[in-house]
Amino acid sequence: MRQDSFLLQPEAVQPEVWLLPQFTSAAALWADLCAVAAVAPFRHMMTRMGHPVAAAMTNCGALGWTSSARGYAYRTVDPETGRPWPPIPAAWLALAREAAALAGYADYVPDACLVNRYAVGVGMGRHNDDSEQDFSQPIVSVLLGLPTRFAWWGDRPEGRGRDLPVQDGDVLVWGRSARLGFHAVRPVPPGRHPVCGEFRFNLTFRKAG
Numbered sequence: 330m331r332q333d334s335f336l337l338q339p340e341a342v343q344p345e346v347w348l349l350p351q352f353t354s355a356a357a358l359w360a361d362l363c364a365v366a367a368v369a370p371f372r373h374m375m376t377r378m379g380h381p382v383a384a385a386m387t388n389c390g391a392l393g394w395t396s397s398a399r400g401y402a403y404r405t406v407d408p409e410t411g412r413p414w415p416p417i418p419a420a421w422l423a424l425a426r427e428a429a430a431l432a433g434y435a436d437y438v439p440d441a442c443l444v445n446r447y448a449v450g451v452g453m454g455r456h457n458d459d460s461e462q463d464f465s466q467p468i469v470s471v472l473l474g475l476p477t478r479f480a481w482w483g484d485r486p487e488g489r490g491r492d493l494p495v496q497d498g499d500v501l502v503w504g505r506s507a508r509l510g511f512h513a514v515r516p517v518p519p520g521r522h523p524v525c526g527e528f529r530f531n532l533t534f535r536k537a538g
């Protein structure tokens with residue numbers, strides 16, 4: 330987290346969608362990311378339709394987002410290991426709280442952090458994040474590694490959406506009228522990031538329970 334973050338002005342890219350450019354970096358979060366993945370390994374979850382999700386995923390926090398033939402669910406236990414998800418690393422929690430505060434959410438306490446890993450050529454289709462219990466709390470999304478474009482539609486999922494170029498360390502915060510906004514991740518272009526190699530990662534903090 331930037332020590333001079335009180336000087337940062339988040340940029341409103343859409344109403345209630347805030348961009349904090351290069352607020353952090355993969356280098357700053359990498360050791361914790363490896364520690365989380367050592368306890369709860371990345372895996373390709375199955376969709377209800379029986380296809381593997383293109384992004385590899387894991388979780389930390391009291392609740393972890395899962396997808397299976399039975400649909401989406403937040404779970405307290407990692408179905409792969411039978412153990413609780415690892416806790417959200419303290420530095421990650423501080424980062425998410427700081428970003429939320431800058432976007433106007435005074436006391437953000439996420440209980441779930443989904444970690445997505447995208448190989449080159451992989452993206453995420455248009456969706457909104459609607460499996461959580463508490464829509465009063467924002468999504469804080471930390472973008473790491475290879476750059477790509479994040480696409481935003483808002484509540485009308487029509488047309489191509491608005492593309493936002495995003496790079497390592499950018500943080501997006503969306504909530505209130507934008508909380509159920511539709512979004513997608515365009516396929517990651519080829520490249521090599523000094524910390525993440527040929528991958529893009531994303532940390533999605535939520536108040537799920």
Ligand SMILES: O=C(O)CCC(=O)C(=O)O
Pocket residue numbers: 443445453458470472479512513514530531533
């Ligand atoms: O990878 C991203 O930037 C967004 C991921 C996302 O939308 C999600 O996990 O729900």
Ligand SMILES: [Fe+2]
Pocket residue numbers: 456457458512
């Ligand atoms: Fe999402």
